[in-house]
Amino acid sequence: MTQHSRDTPQFYLTAPSPCPYLPGRHERKVFTHLVGDKAGDLNDLLTHGGFRRSQSIAYRPACDNCRACVSVRVIANEFRPSRNFRKVLARNSDIVGELRAAAPTSEQYSVFRAYLDERHRHGGMADMTVLDYAMMVEDSHVQTRLIEYRTRNADSGITGRGDRLIAVALTDVLSDGLSMVYSFFEPDERDRSLGTFMILDHITRARRMGLPYVYLGYWIEGSKKMDYKGRFLPQQRLAPSGWLRVDANGGIAEPQD
Template sequence: MRSDRVRLFQTLPHACGYFADRTAQNLVIDPAAPQLDQLYGPALERGFRRAGGHLYYPYCSSCRACTPCRIDVERFTPDRTQKRCLKRNADLTVIESMAGYNAERHHLYEKYLRHRHSGGGMDEADASDFRRFLTAPWSPTLFLEIREGSRLLGVAVTDVCLHGLSAVYTFFEPEETGRSLGTFAILQQVELARRRGLPWVYLGFWIEGHPKMDYKRRFQPMQVRTAEGWRDWNTEKG
């Protein structure tokens, strides 16, 4: 990905989604670039993330809290809590499905957003919002459907790139709290990467000490991206 071939734009300051007293800005790869499908893998390697049709990287003037992170698939072994999660959900079926909108998925997505983001604007997602946020025409996306029999319990939106998977977004039945479906979805993405011989599962950004991001550090060995490149999280913490 060369700077003389790919344009980068910087967004205007906007409200930070993680800290109420901060503003945020992103670097965004030109969304009109004709080769976004080819840029995606190298962009992941450099810490970028997909949201809808945009590849972005947090680039805030006074904050560097968002740290790209990824799971080392070959070295990953579930801890005791994660093994219990797998055992607890042994009755579920995970199906690799084509990405896209349907009424069943949309109903679960709306229900999840109403529970997790009530009053924040995201809980009014219609069909076009679903498509715009979760899919892109150039993106190598599949949906991992998590089912209890015929009942849809969760969807892990997963991008399959040449050298790794990107865990884009997961939504699930909010009433099934005892199943830890978010953790289960990541474990299934790790297993999918292993089956496909892919070395990494990219989890987006980790923020030290933030309660919404703390779960990511439980997937060890995890790597974080620093100014010097990717480093093992344990090594980085020191």
């Protein structure tokens, strides 16, 4: 029997299943395990090639006759918030974001559960228990962090710790950026546009950390769930020829390194 090194990735292909984003289509994924001492380096390399991480698995769409899922990353240093984005930032000026170790809490799960029940009650994650949530956070062999977003106490000051937990982002720290693995928020705070706010906050954090990109996962034109990612410009989108720059005026540049 041939023995494979723990650090040598082996790739597998899933069976077809209904696409959760485009009606009438089916999806397939190619995936591998992120384990061992080289997991972080492998995660970096695969993310650059359009993969996403879920726990200790890296995956990428490999659908028959469909290339709708396009990996996108925001160019952090060049991003300038539009008027609408500035309004989102202003609406959430009372929120404090704290970067923490990837450790699950019952408080986080309460927000996660409310988010699923309101926004994804029929999705594949709908039945996740508190133990499932803990695995989602802890089952990682790469550098992963949680960012907790809380409303600020009246007496906490500008930089003080916030009070009520209102949103959470599970984020990987890559060699060239932040990769937003999963984020969720209190559904009764929908007027805040917290999903957009967390992306804007990650762009600011990446810039402060000297990281050039924020990886948003897959942009899918025509999908209500995923089309919003195309609004964060300038950004790069992964094409067969490499990363293509897309500017606010809709222009597309040559492949980027």
